[in-house]
Amino acid sequence: xxxxxxxxxxxxxxxxxxxxxxxxxxxxxxxxxxxxxxxxxxxxxxxxxxxxxxxxxxxxxxxxxxxxxxxxxxxxxxxxxxxxxxxxxxxxxxxxxxxxxxxxxxxxxxxxxxxxxxxxxxxxxxxxxxxxxxxxxxxxxxxxxxxxxxxxxxxxxxxxxxxxxxxxxxxxxxxxxxxxxxxxxxxxxxxxxxxxxxxxxxxxxxxxxxxxxxxxxxxxxxxxxxxxxxxxxxxxxxxxxxxxxxxxxxxxxxxxxxxxxxxxxxxxxxxxxxxxxxxxxxxxxxxxxxxxxxxxxxxxxxxxxxxxxxxxxxx
Amino acid sequence: xxxxxxxxxxxxxxxxxxxxxxxxxxxxxxxxxxxxxxxxxxxxxxxxxxxxxxxxxxxxxxxxxxxxxxxxxxxxxxxxxxxxxxxxxxxxxxxxxxxxxxxxxxxxxxxxxxxxxxxxxxxxxxxxxxxxxxxxxxxxxxxxxxxxxxxxxxxxxxxxxxxxxxxxxxxxxxxxxxxxxxxxxxxxxxxxxxxxxxxxxxxxxxxxxxxxxxxxxxxxxxxxxxxx
Numbered sequence: 001x002x003x004x005x006x007x008x009x010x011x012x013x014x015x016x017x018x019x020x021x022x023x024x025x026x027x028x029x030x031x032x033x034x035x036x037x038x039x040x041x042x043x044x045x046x047x048x049x050x051x052x053x054x055x056x057x058x059x060x061x062x063x064x065x066x067x068x069x070x071x072x073x074x075x076x077x078x079x080x081x082x083x084x085x086x087x088x089x090x091x092x093x094x095x096x097x098x099x100x101x102x103x104x105x106x107x108x109x110x111x112x113x114x115x116x117x118x119x120x121x122x123x124x125x126x127x128x129x130x131x132x133x134x135x136x137x138x139x140x141x142x143x144x145x146x147x148x149x150x151x152x153x154x155x156x157x158x159x160x161x162x163x164x165x166x167x168x169x170x171x172x173x174x175x176x177x178x179x180x181x182x183x184x185x186x187x188x189x190x191x192x193x194x195x196x197x198x199x200x201x202x203x204x205x206x207x208x209x210x211x212x213x214x215x216x217x218x219x220x221x222x223x224x225x226x227x228x229x230x231x232x233x234x235x236x237x238x239x240x241x242x243x244x245x246x247x248x249x250x251x252x253x254x255x256x257x258x259x260x261x262x263x264x265x266x267x268x269x270x271x272x273x274x275x276x277x278x279x280x281x282x283x284x285x286x287x288x289x290x291x292x293x294x295x296x297x298x299x300x301x302x303x304x305x306x307x308x309x310x311x312x313x314x315x
Numbered sequence: 316x317x318x319x320x321x322x323x324x325x326x327x328x329x330x331x332x333x334x335x336x337x338x339x340x341x342x343x344x345x346x347x348x349x350x351x352x353x354x355x356x357x358x359x360x361x362x363x364x365x366x367x368x369x370x371x372x373x374x375x376x377x378x379x380x381x382x383x384x385x386x387x388x389x390x391x392x393x394x395x396x397x398x399x400x401x402x403x404x405x406x407x408x409x410x411x412x413x414x415x416x417x418x419x420x421x422x423x424x425x426x427x428x429x430x431x432x433x434x435x436x437x438x439x440x441x442x443x444x445x446x447x448x449x450x451x452x453x454x455x456x457x458x459x460x461x462x463x464x465x466x467x468x469x470x471x472x473x474x475x476x477x478x479x480x481x482x483x484x485x486x487x488x489x490x491x492x493x494x495x496x497x498x499x500x501x502x503x504x505x506x507x508x509x510x511x512x513x514x515x516x517x518x519x520x521x522x523x524x525x526x527x528x529x530x531x532x533x534x535x536x537x538x539x540x541x542x543x
Contacts, residue, residue, distance in 0.1 A: 050390040072392040080390035084383045090325050102317030103391045147387065157390075 002061075003028045003155055003186045004049065009058035011044055018044045019055065020210040026155075026188060031181050033201030034190040035296075037306045040207040042190050043083070046159050049188070050080050062155065076104060079153030083160040085140045086147075087132045093119065093143050094128040097150045104151035114150050122146045122176060138169025145173065149180070156180065157188045162196065174199060194297050204296065208304045222294050223268075225302045228253065230292040231264040231276050236285030238262050245279050260287065318398055322405035325375065335371055336409070339364055340417040344424050351483065354511035355425050361417065361439060362503035363475045365410065365446045370467050372406045373450030377460050396538035399451050403444065403534065410443035434510050434519065442503045445526045448533030449499060455537040479504040499529045 004026040011019040018041045026032050036042045047053040049060065051071050060067040062074045087096050097115045106114055119125045122142040132140055145161055158177070162170045170193075177200060181187055189200060197204055197218075204221060206214040214221055235242070238257050246255045246262065251270030256263040266272045273291050280286050300306075326332050343357030343364060352359050376399070379385045388398060418436045421429045429435070450467075457463035475481050477491065478500025484492050495501045506522035 052386065052389045075390060075392040078390065080387060082383060082387050084386070086382065086384045086387040088321075088325065088379075088384060089382070090328050091321070095321070095324065099317060099321050100387070100391070102320075103388065103393050105392070 001028050002026060003063060004188075005061040006049070007059045007061075009045075009048060009055050009060065011041075011048060011053070011055045018210050019048065022058070022210075022212060024205065024212060024215075026186060027203075028186055029181070029184060030202045031177070031187045031189055031200050033197035033204040034188060034207065035194070035197060035204060035300060036190075036207035037304055039209075040304075041210040042207055043159060045207070046080075046157050046188070046190065050078055050157055051075050052080075076151070077154045079148035079151065079156045081145050081148045081156065081158040081161045083163065085132075085144050087140065087143060089132055092129050092131055093124055093135075093146075096132070096143060096147055100147040101150040106151060114152070118146045118150045121149065121179075123172060136169070138165040138172070141165050141169060141173060142176075145176065153185065155186045155188075159190050160192060161189075162191065162193065170196075194295075194300065198296055206300060206303055213303050214299065218296055218299075221296065221299045225299050226268055226294050229266045229268060229270055229272065231266070231273055231289065232292055233262040233264065233276060233280055233289050234260050234287040235262065235280060235283065236260070236287065237283075239283065242279070242283045246276060249275055249279075316401060318393070318401035319405045322375075322402055323409075326372070326405075326409065332371070336368060336413050337416065339367070340413055341420060344417060344420045348425075348428060352508055352511045354507065355421065355429060358421060358429065358435060359504070359507050359511070360475075360480060362442055362446075362478075362500055362507070363471060363480055365439065365443055365503075366449065366471045366474070366500070367468075368410060368413065369406065369443065369446035369450040370453075370464065370471070372409065373402070373447060373454050374460060374464065376402055376451055377454040377457060377463055380454075381458065381460065394538070396534065399455075399534055399537050403447050403451060403530075406447045407440070407444050410447070411440050414439040414443060430513060431510050431516075434516060435507070438503070438506045438510065438519065438523070441523050441526045442499070442506075444530045445499045445503070445533070448530035448537070452533040452537035455539075474498050474500040477501075479508075499526060502526050502529070 002025040004024070006022055006024040009019050009022040010017065022045060034042055034045070044053070048055045051067060051074065063077060065074060067074055088099065091099060094115055097118055098111060101111045101114055116125070119128050122145060124139060124142055124146065127135065127139065132143060135143065141161060148156060162173055174196060177187060177189070189197070191197060201218070203217055204214070205212055214224065238260060243255050243257060243262065246252065246264055249272055251267040251272060252264060253267065254265040264272065264276055277289055280289065340361070343360060346355060346357035346360070348355050414436055418432045418439070422432050453467055454463055477495045478498040479495065480500055480503070484495060484501065487495070502522040502525045506519050509518050509522070
């Protein structure tokens with residue numbers, strides 16, 4: 001069942017189409033990774049979904065309700081983690097949470113309890129009374145996330161929440177996101193760090209120039225672009241006999257030797273890994289064997305023609 | 316009323332704001348009466364001072380937009396109008412206290428030379444709302460604090476000159492005398508003169524209503540722009 005259903009969403013800025021007939025469903029309980037080069041339309045999509053900006057045509061349903069007619073009710077159950085650190089620098093961590101909890105209607109003891117729980121959840125309890133100016137980059141990011149969690153949203157939109165922080169803080173944030181998801185929060189996650197998507201997302205959507213150009217699990221996307229299988233075999237002595245035996249295997253297109261390394265390129269789903277291994281065993285002296293699969297980065301590069309962290313104009 | 320509550324917290328956290336709020340009004344209490352108008356000058360110029368104080372107060376909303384905090388707020392169940400309205404209410408409370416201190420000191424310093432202190436307090440409080448509405452609408456038009464504030468300074472002085480605060484409106488060409496009625500400062504000056512010349516209190520009705528209408532119009536104008 002879908003928590004979000006977007007149908008034929010079109011958004012223009014004067015004559016420029018930023019979202020071009022976007023159809024997208026997000027299932028309850030999933031972490032959907034949204035990838036795209038700069039200017040792909042990700043932020044516009046997120047803003048339309050969060051009800052920040054309108055759209056020119058199409059329809060969005062969130063929690064099974066039409067967005068335009070139920071905007072306030074929907075907004076109460078959505079959390080937005082912004083790409084920028086959007087905190088009040090003149091308020092302490094606790095006061096920031098009290099503010100954002102308050103605008104979502106929390107008050108009194110319930111608000112206090114939520115603030116304490118949220119600070120604990122993001123590991124900032126000991127810094128509750130400090131101003132964000134005294135925080136490290138990672139702590140600011142965690143507080144930035146906490147402000148979107150204090151009202152316990154069912155659906156959390158995270159727009160590049162780990163930009164510019166150290167690996168330790170990143171791991172802490174990623175673990176927090178996993179825990180949130182395990183607790184039942186549906187998450188839409190955008191990032192420029194492809195490894196984060198690989199670690200977190202149950203499904204990936206790739207956008208480019210206002211279109212969704214790919215949508216599926218990582219395995220499904222990898223299969224879409226996988227035209228051949230590559231096996232790398234490293235042996236003590238790559239003899240001509242061994243190479244000849246490998247060339248004769250079914251589906252093998254090419255066998256290349258590079259000193260002690262042998263690269264065997266086969267047709268997709270040839271299932272040659274086991275066969276290569278058994279032949280290599282006959283000859284002995286195996287150092288290593290591995291099947292090289294395309295990565296999500298390869299998928300992205302193939303589909304968009306750009307690397308994810310290419311420079312360019314921000315959206 | 317979360318925004319309303321937090322406006323106070325945020326404003327008073329900067330001690331310089333408190334100094335700014337009280338130094339100029341207290342200083343202007345001591346300006347003596349001149350040939351025109353028949354009221355201590357500081358009390359006639361006070362509408363310009365209120366515009367300046369409102370400019371300082373309302374500036375926080377532009378800071379919130381430039382650092383994108385309002386982007387997060389725009390994803391919450393709060394409209395831009397609610398945001399501006401709660402800011403306006405909170406700042407009105409702050410300026411009302413300043414007005415009270417100003418008039419109270421005026422009574423101490425000028426005694427009976429200060430006509431109808433209660434009416435003056437009412438005028439200043441209503442005009443505070445107009446000035447704040449103007450300030451909030453003004454800042455919603457800009458992206459950069461420096462640009463907004465520097466242009467605003469000039470606009471306030473111009474509004475003061477044309478609106479009859481610096482000199483009588485009658486000193487200006489006739490066509491201007493009609494046009495300046497579109498300035499909120501005209502109505503502030505007009506109402507102060509009504510009090511200064513000892514005209515009946517009921518004559519204040521029109522200027523006060525017009526100032527409130529200005530405030531509403533400014534709020535609506537400011538809220539047309541999105542929070543982001």
